[in-house]
Amino acid sequence: MNQNQTQDTIQIGFAGPESAVPIQEAVALLQERDDFLILCHQKPDGDAVGSAFALREALRSLGKRAQVACSDPFTPRYDFITKGEREPRRDFVPKTYVTVDIADVNLLGDKLDHLRANIDLAIDHHPSFTRFAALNVGYPSTAAAGEIVYHIIRGLGATVTPDIAAALYTAIATDTGCFKYSNVTPSALRVTAELVECGLRSTLHEINYNLFMLKTRTRMLLEARVVNEARFYREGKIAVAVVSLAMREELHIKEDDLDDLGTLMRCIEGVEVGVLMKETPYGSYRVSFRSVRKINVAAVAQTFGGGGHRRASGCTISGPLGHAEAALVAAIEQAYQEL
Ligand SMILES: [Mn+2]
CATH class of the missing domain: 3.90.1640.10 (inorganic pyrophosphatase (n-terminal core))
Structure with a gap:
């Protein structure tokens, strides 16, 4: 034209x-x-x-x-x-x-x-x-x-x-x-x-x-580690992965290596909602949600004071990890109940 x-x-x-x-x-x-x-x-x-x-x-x-x-x-x-x-x-x-x-x-x-x-x-x-x-x-x-x-x-x-x-x-x-x-x-x-x-x-x-396509070796190692340590709920439909401060230090992870890591869990077959929790130095976690199809993760993030889009959203939640993870999973389970 x-x-x-x-x-x-x-x-x-x-x-x-x-x-x-x-x-x-x-x-x-x-x-x-x-x-x-x-x-x-x-x-x-x-x-x-x-x-x-x-x-x-x-x-x-x-x-x-x-x-x-x-x-x-x-x-x-x-x-x-x-x-x-x-x-x-x-x-x-x-x-x-x-x-x-x-x-x-x-x-x-x-x-x-x-x-x-x-x-x-x-x-x-x-x-x-x-x-x-x-x-x-x-x-x-x-x-x-x-x-x-x-x-x-x-x-x-x-x-x-x-x-x-x-x-x-x-x-x-x-x-x-x-x-x-x-x-x-x-x-x-x-x-x-x-x-x-x-x-x-x-x-x-x-x-x-x-x-x-191009990824640093660090990023590849990080992805492997994150997937390896991920926890699955609701028969594999919900996946939660964590990037801890210890992991960042051990693998020498730069901020750039974490770019768009939230989409990783969504790529696993069977996963409908992927959750990535990044530990902060303040005892809290930066959380990103990714949804494949039906769950509106903007609404899930809003229950924790966050927001975003239907298929991609985020929030911040205070630790400790076990408590925070349970709360996130419970909110997603609730969203399934409301479908
Ligand atoms: Mn833009």
Whole structure:
């Protein structure tokens, strides 16, 4: 599809009144302003990094100044997008603040929290988006913020270079679990097809290998250990795994090694609800729930003060372990009773 066609027919997800602000208003703001600081959420994932750097490159290609900032460092996994850049240049004076993939202003994190009242444009795809900016572009039917950023870049008339395509592909592929999750839509796949046409044909397998197949040895050992020590309830339908502080120390586990570990238990045949409990230094456990099908784990997490989506949610629970685990399993058993 050529650029003009795309610009004339910007359609995102379902054609419903889900966003009060059309893409064109975001495009107009970006065209008018300059000196952009594009902000990612803390603990940035592929959607945050990919969306931010794609938008930065597109704005720069239009002769504008743009930098990216984040409270936490970008993991080496995304070096092919960030090119090793860690922070905005010190001499840069931003005049326009844009957030990508940030559902709530609290997710800016410690280092960027002072900017919470200054956001000019927020681009997000979460149903829980709190519309904290002067201009809010929220499309909850899109699979990733990167899908919205793609349409904005097209609207700006910027060229989607292979670098921009790689960044946006990473955004969409990350949030769809490499197109395995239920948030994959025809619109997301169409955008992805166009990204592949923009110069990814020869590098796609390499990007997928780096993002979704490659694991450190530490991570592999951790997965083996976690599965080996998991406990099963309800005839194997509920699986509970624990990452203890002792285990982290023994295997020299870095934070990056724990990325998305919560989905592991859900991959075991027969498991309908996977629970991963990560011990914290404060005697509590960070819990992530993953559901295969019928159990709504958002509701389960809510009973412990957490939240999330139907198939992926989280909460924090105080120890000791035995007590916490029993409470979590009881809440899931209760959810089965209510089916
Ligand atoms: Mn996202």
